[in-house]
Amino acid sequence: MPDQLVFGMEVFLNGLMAGVLYALVALGFVLIYKASGIFNYAQGVMALFSALTLVGIMEGQVPFGHIINAVFGTEIHHFGWHVPAFAAILLTMGVMVLLAICVQKFVFRHLVGQEPIILFMATIGLAYFLEGVGDLMWGSEIKKLDVGLPQGINSAIDEATLGMFGYGFFIDNLDIVATLIATLLVITLVIFSQYTKQGRAMRAVADDHQAALSVGVSLNFVWVMVWSVAGFVALVAGIMWGTKSGVQFSLSLIALKALPVLMLGGFTSIPGAIVGGLIIGVGEKLFEFAVGPLVGGATENWFAYVLALVFLVFRPQGLFGEKIIERV
């Protein structure tokens, strides 16, 4: 088999894996937009905040330690214990639910019925607020995140492909785990939304707020639930990306990777986020592989948007988005 074809296959597989990571971020956007019509600018910061909280809890860091020390003249930084990863994830999830309740109670409950642009602006404010609170709570240094996920080349795939093609493929163990977790997450979300009472309430609110209210669905409850689920998705994304790069404030920039996925997959479709992520991941990686060297490289950032734009031209609602029909 020609070398370029073999290399292309490796790039394709890695593109799929990268796409899954993009889709993880995009999922959080979709969940909130679908249920409340809000484009949540803070989704990337939520991933950062959840990852910061997770590391802080795992390491027994005293939240707001610098403030406490500055005010009371103390020197406390750590509780002196380490929390196991699983327990820390559960506790972090609790924090994200609390955040969802606060966001609903103090921000969006007061903005019901406002224009989408107002709601969007509110999420911009929320993003900066959360970033600042994260800094005050946990500090801004880069933190290593280790919840026990494997990293590095998968030796089995390397050896198998070496035997088949004479060239061992590089597939990162972390990407394989991310793919499995994302698959599990999507299946869980689909089961939740299709087969549980709360899930049906969420879909009802997504379809028509007024109609849902008229049959006794609590908007408050559903939105808190949706923000909590989005917080959970943000936590999963924060763990995956934070394991790769350490937990640091640039983690919030992963939202940039979700935007072309949303444009392509649609803002209202969970399968769209997944398929969109895969198309963007594979598309940008193959383009970089085939065309990058001819044009100086670093094509991925802009090509992802070009690819999304091309799809938009033919399907403005995105690949799986709801078709916009307006009758006059």
Next chain:
Amino acid sequence: MKLKLATLALGATMAAGPVMADLVFPSLSYRTGPFAAGGIPFADGYADYFTLLNERDGGIGGELAQVPECETAYNTEKGVECYEATKDLGALVYQPLSTGITYQLIPKVTADGIPMHTMGYGRTSAKNGKVFSHVFNYPANYWDGASAGVNHFLEQAGGSLEGKKITLLHFNGAYGREPISTLEALSEKHGFDFNAIPIDYPGQEQKSQWLQIRRERPDYILFWGWGVMNQVAVQEAANIRFPMENFMGIWWSGSENDVIPAGDGANGYKALQFHNVGDDYPVFEDIQKYVVDAGKAAGAGDQIGSVLYNRGVYAAFLAAEAAKQAQAANGTSKIDAAMMRDAMEGLTITADIMSDAGLPNFGPAFNVTCENHGGEGMAAVAQWDASAQSWSLISDFSPSDASVVGPLIDADSAAFASENNISPNCN
């Protein structure tokens, strides 16, 4: 929070205006945003050294030093705003801490007569003081770094790079592209194959670049990254099992921040440095005693000895030393920006001066002249020991290849002079 309080306090000081007799060293810092993890220790080191001089020595030549801090968030527009907001405070020298801000400030500082020190960043050809009268980039610049990296690989390869392949993995912007011309010239001289692989900002996803590296199998990689790009690159190198001793970052890709997230995988990774590492210097004992323990540290006091904190201290030491030499040359403790510029142009840093400052062998000894605002371009190589969680220098400070770097600087500065109607001269 302590950082924030310190910033607020300094902001308030700035708003109130300095006592005119004070020596003012504005700090264009970035404690917020995606690059804060790199900006905070530098800003802390810079501020703490001046606080030490004030507390221990009563300032510089009897004049207290002020460090009004202005937050740039590593953003060029904000950096220019900070310059405009602080220049009338009696600023003696600027350290803009960003190549983007540097490029914007070059014409401004020249017009305003305030010197700017871009230590290990900025416009490389500013080394030519005949063209860039108010810009200094001692003790080393990016092209020195490229040359030092190649020299190290040359030594590692047993004296010949003939037929070897060196890849530059770099930030896809002005900073990352700086060393390309130097490396092309060096590849012709030493006979190695050279290629450059760019990474777009912010660099959280680098799979394509590392797959390419895995396919092309370069013998050595030089790396020009910043921020999250650094941590991801080191992790990806570990993932593809690239030999870490053949992977070397520029000084902005060689702090603890860059290697700790990768754990043991980062062991053996190298980085160029133009100053020493670690905390085994008398000055740090004094900083602990007079600044941290006295509750006057700019930060939490837990960064002492880290690479970027040391860099901040070193930058402050060089500024303070120039101020001292300006005072001596002019016979007055009350110096202005013009005196400071002249002193920087005649700056001499010797082993004795560093020892007296509690920084023995902390950096290279060097001289600055009008023709040479960059010193001899001395750099050393540091290596990361993951088990000890520490950097250590594995080479002495040695000069860059002037036969390659010199003509490139002449050509680039001549082009700048021509574009800006500058007649190169030494007044």
